[in-house]
Amino acid sequence: MVTPLEILFVWTAVFVSFGCLSYLYRENPLFRAVEHLYVALSVGYGVSVDLWYFQNYLYNPVVYRGRWDFVIPWALIGLCYYFFFSRKYFWLYRIPIAIGIGYGTGAMLRGTVRANFVAQINAAIRYPLFAADLFTTFNRFVLFIGTFVSIFFFIFTVEMRGPLKSANRAARLFILGALGASFANTVMGRESLLIQRFQLLLGSKYFPWSASGLGSPEAGAYAPIMTALCCLGLLYIIYSDYRKKRASTTSAAPAYN
Amino acid sequence: MGFRTLMLDYKRSIPLALAFIFGILYVFEWYIDIRVGTFSLSSYLETTMLDYFNAMGAMSIGIGAINVYRIHYRNVSRKRPHWEYSLIVLIMIPFMAIISTLGGRWALDPRGVIVPKWVYDNTRVIFNYFYWCVDNVASNMMFALLGFFIVSAGYRAFRARNVDAAILLITGFIVLMGNAPINSALFPFFDPIRAWIMDYWNTPAMRAVTICTAIGAMAYGVRVIFAYERRPTLAGGE
Amino acid sequence: MGRPWYEFFEALDPRWLYLLTALCIAIPVAVVAPSPLSITEYTKDMFSYIENLPPGSLVVLSFDYGGAHAELHPQAILVFRHLVKRPVYIYILGMWSEGPIMADEIWRSIDHTGLDPENPTQLITKEYGKHVVNLGYLATTALIIRIFDTITGAMTQDYYGNPVTALPLVQKFDGIKYASMVISFAAGSPGPGTYLQYWATKKLPPALVFAVGLPGVSVPGYLPFYDAGKKGDIGYIGLLNSLRGAAEYEMLLGELGLSGAPQAMNAQSAVHYLLVVGIILGNLSYFAKKARGGR
Numbered sequence: 001m002v003t004p005l006e007i008l009f010v011w012t013a014v015f016v017s018f019g020c021l022s023y024l025y026r027e028n029p030l031f032r033a034v035e036h037l038y039v040a041l042s043v044g045y046g047v048s049v050d051l052w053y054f055q056n057y058l059y060n061p062v063v064y065r066g067r068w069d070f071v072i073p074w075a076l077i078g079l080c081y082y083f084f085f086s087r088k089y090f091w092l093y094r095i096p097i098a099i100g101i102g103y104g105t106g107a108m109l110r111g112t113v114r115a116n117f118v119a120q121i122n123a124a125i126r127y128p129l130f131a132a133d134l135f136t137t138f139n140r141f142v143l144f145i146g147t148f149v150s151i152f153f154f155i156f157t158v159e160m161r162g163p164l165k166s167a168n169r170a171a172r173l174f175i176l177g178a179l180g181a182s183f184a185n186t187v188m189g190r191e192s193l194l195i196q197r198f199q200l201l202l203g204s205k206y207f208p209w210s211a212s213g214l215g216s217p218e219a220g221a222y223a224p225i226m227t228a229l230c231c232l233g234l235l236y237i238i239y240s241d242y243r244k245k246r247a248s249t250t251s252a253a254p255a256y257n
Numbered sequence: 258m259g260f261r262t263l264m265l266d267y268k269r270s271i272p273l274a275l276a277f278i279f280g281i282l283y284v285f286e287w288y289i290d291i292r293v294g295t296f297s298l299s300s301y302l303e304t305t306m307l308d309y310f311n312a313m314g315a316m317s318i319g320i321g322a323i324n325v326y327r328i329h330y331r332n333v334s335r336k337r338p339h340w341e342y343s344l345i346v347l348i349m350i351p352f353m354a355i356i357s358t359l360g361g362r363w364a365l366d367p368r369g370v371i372v373p374k375w376v377y378d379n380t381r382v383i384f385n386y387f388y389w390c391v392d393n394v395a396s397n398m399m400f401a402l403l404g405f406f407i408v409s410a411g412y413r414a415f416r417a418r419n420v421d422a423a424i425l426l427i428t429g430f431i432v433l434m435g436n437a438p439i440n441s442a443l444f445p446f447f448d449p450i451r452a453w454i455m456d457y458w459n460t461p462a463m464r465a466v467t468i469c470t471a472i473g474a475m476a477y478g479v480r481v482i483f484a485y486e487r488r489p490t491l492a493g494g495e
Numbered sequence: 496m497g498r499p500w501y502e503f504f505e506a507l508d509p510r511w512l513y514l515l516t517a518l519c520i521a522i523p524v525a526v527v528a529p530s531p532l533s534i535t536e537y538t539k540d541m542f543s544y545i546e547n548l549p550p551g552s553l554v555v556l557s558f559d560y561g562g563a564h565a566e567l568h569p570q571a572i573l574v575f576r577h578l579v580k581r582p583v584y585i586y587i588l589g590m591w592s593e594g595p596i597m598a599d600e601i602w603r604s605i606d607h608t609g610l611d612p613e614n615p616t617q618l619i620t621k622e623y624g625k626h627v628v629n630l631g632y633l634a635t636t637a638l639i640i641r642i643f644d645t646i647t648g649a650m651t652q653d654y655y656g657n658p659v660t661a662l663p664l665v666q667k668f669d670g671i672k673y674a675s676m677v678i679s680f681a682a683g684s685p686g687p688g689t690y691l692q693y694w695a696t697k698k699l700p701p702a703l704v705f706a707v708g709l710p711g712v713s714v715p716g717y718l719p720f721y722d723a724g725k726k727g728d729i730g731y732i733g734l735l736n737s738l739r740g741a742a743e744y745e746m747l748l749g750e751l752g753l754s755g756a757p758q759a760m761n762a763q764s765a766v767h768y769l770l771v772v773g774i775i776l777g778n779l780s781y782f783a784k785k786a787r788g789g790r
Contacts (some may be wrong), residue, residue, distance in 0.1 A: 005382075032339065036346050038399075043351065044323060044353025047319045056315075057308075057314075060712075061312070078314065094272035094432075096313055100269075101276050106281070109287075111708045112475060114692075116470070117471040119729040119730065120723060126543070137423075139457050147370070147461040147465055151469060154469040174465075178395075179428075180426065180427065185712065185714050186435070187433060188711040191767075192566045195520055195762045196399045198517075198762070202521065208568055211597055211601075213390075213393065217771075303640045303641070307637035308637060351770065397565075403512045409509040412774065417778055436763075437530065437531045438761075438763060452535065460718045
């Protein structure tokens with residue numbers, strides 16, 4: 001059974017979607033209002049997440065598990081974050097930032113070396129180039145040569161002369177091809193998002209209504225009503241813009257009679 | 258600024274030294290794990306030290322929110338253009354913060370220990386409304402607008418002006434046609450060509466990008482730890 | 496109009512393209528029709544690896560996405576259902592806070608019947624706590640690292656608030672190191688590479704493999720890892736490529752209507768064709784203009 005509250009949820013979602021879509025026609029007050037509302041809601045929600053972190057990672061261990069080593073010195077160092085707003089003592093803000101950067105950089109260096117660097121080089125060179133049939137051998141050669149010249153392309157310490165110039169040109173071929181393939185995959189990815197948004201607007205039963213917090217597919221079936229109203233509103237705005245434009249062009253034309 | 262003068266300036270040298278100590282500690286521990294009795298450096302760094310960092314990070318409540326609030330407050334108080342929208346922000350930030358804290362997904366007291374349960378239940382509905390119907394939908398829709406822009410950008414900018422652009426165009430065209438599901442029936446020859454392009458043309462180039470990005474990241478990480486790059490650690494200073 | 500045809504295309508207002516795009520998506524979404532679909536090797540590899548998992552294996556599903564990822568949710572629904580059908584045990588984790596919530600949604604909506612891990616020829620109804628456990632959100636890196644060795648030492652409650660020591664599955668497999676496969680649905684950061692960085696760099700048990708479901712934009716960048724994984728190095732043995740990968744998986748799984756991905760394929764084809772026609776027309780008008788002496 002669909003409640004009026006669920007229908008309100010769905011209609012609000014459709015209205016906000018159209019607020020964003022209206023930007024495609026032109027910049028308008030509804031879009032600006034939705035944009036600022038979105039910023040405000042995200043920031044407000046972020047405050048509650050921060051408070052939860054405080055409760056779970058500092059308050060509970062200290063008060064319920066007696067971990068005072070969390071407070072001295074670590075929570076006191078954490079207090080230095082608030083010196084961001086002071087001009088005189090700004091350097092104290094740098095202390096927790098520096099600790100975070102040191103840890104983050106150290107942790108990144110550990111993981112990146114093995115997974116992104118050694119393993120990839122391993123995969124490129126450790127395997128046999130020749131196979132039973134000609135096509136697979138050709139593919140393996142292409143893979144090996146392509147990797148080699150493309151890495152070469154990114155090394156800027158050597159001047160590209162003579163045979164290096166042809167290596168450079170071959171590398172450009174590979175990299176441009178990869179960029180074209182990337183573009184095509186990006187199109188597929190972006191369109192999937194858009195298709196899901198249209199499933200919301202048209203009340204399709206294939207939209208994940210409950211996973212998106214908008215109730216149930218039965219409530220979603222009421223979405224097309226709001227979509228139709230919003231489309232009519234958009235058409236009205238387009239029509240009134242057109243009339244204004246025509247009125248301004250006809251009144252601007254001087255009458256030399 | 259030379260290293261010697263840098264070390265004498267405590268406002269810069271303390272953060273840089275801290276970044277160095279913690280960075281080196283983590284990298285050092287990766288190669289040499291010190292064990293003394295039951296104490297193991299690696300498990301200490303991976304468990305207790307990370308808890309300390311979380312406790313430190315937990316203190317930064319709402320720094321971003323305060324900053325955003327300051328900016329929009331200035332817009333309203335000085336009546337800058339479009340100050341009415343900043344007024345929406347000023348009202349909605351504390352409203353959403355209170356609603357989320359009382360009844361949101363990260364509510365502080367969902368079981369009603371201190372705050373009465375009916376407060377949580379009612380604010381939960383309001384939170385669901387603003388979060389799922391406005392915030393989530395607006396963010397997804399802003400992201401989805403890219404779908405429109407990519408079509409119009411492809412139409413306007415994808416021109417075969419020279420050989421390089423032509424290569425980009427040809428591979429892009431083949432992969433686009435290969436990705437369109439209906440071509441499995443209409444033009445089935447695009448599928449194997451697309452597979453070959455993705456596996457044997459795209460992969461070597463992307464592998465090179467991954468390896469070189471990793472080299473760049475490692476070099477930059479070492480430079481940050483040894484204070485050759487001071488900008489990140491000094492948060493906008495020298 | 497006296498204006499040559501190529502000037503019309505060069506000066507076309509982009510808003511007409513937005514309208515055409517909207518129509519190309521709205522019509523196939525409103526009028527659902529079946530679409531032909533061929534299965535790519537990335538999806539086939541993932542499907543066949545899961546089909547051939549030995550009975551009694553432990554699989555970790557990691558939900559590293561939030562509400563904005565339209566491509567990952569259908570993939571997750573299908574893989575989750577496939578794992579429930581097979582005689583394996585499942586741990587659910589999330590490196591994004593909304594991940595376990597998505598997993599909970601899926602668990603509540605799919606059919607729980609599947610083969611018994613202890614008696615692989617028998618069909619039973621899988622139970623939470625015995626066959627599937629949702630460990631919740633891994634908020635910190637410490638937790639991701641610690642949970643590899645021990646679950647009871649790293650966390651006290653699962654996603655629903657049950658104490659982990661009371662769950663039979665956690666008593667049986669106390670740590671991710673007992674798992675055979677880790678499947679991650681990931682976009683952004685922490686993302687597809689994070690498990691490779693943290694878990695693959697520990698002393699790997701011989702049989703831990705990684706597979707991933709990716710949004711379309713990430714796929715070209717992660718194909719080298721798929722290539723490495725196929726060869727037996729650190730990488731992915733299978734990959735699901737965006738909504739199309741989900742549609743292919745649904746075809747392979749045979750349970751149509753579960754995720755709504757195949758129904759979106761016509762809209763994908765329509766927009767792809769719109770873009771291809773636009774590119775061809777744009778290039779033709781560009782060359783015509785150049786031939787007539789324009790800039």
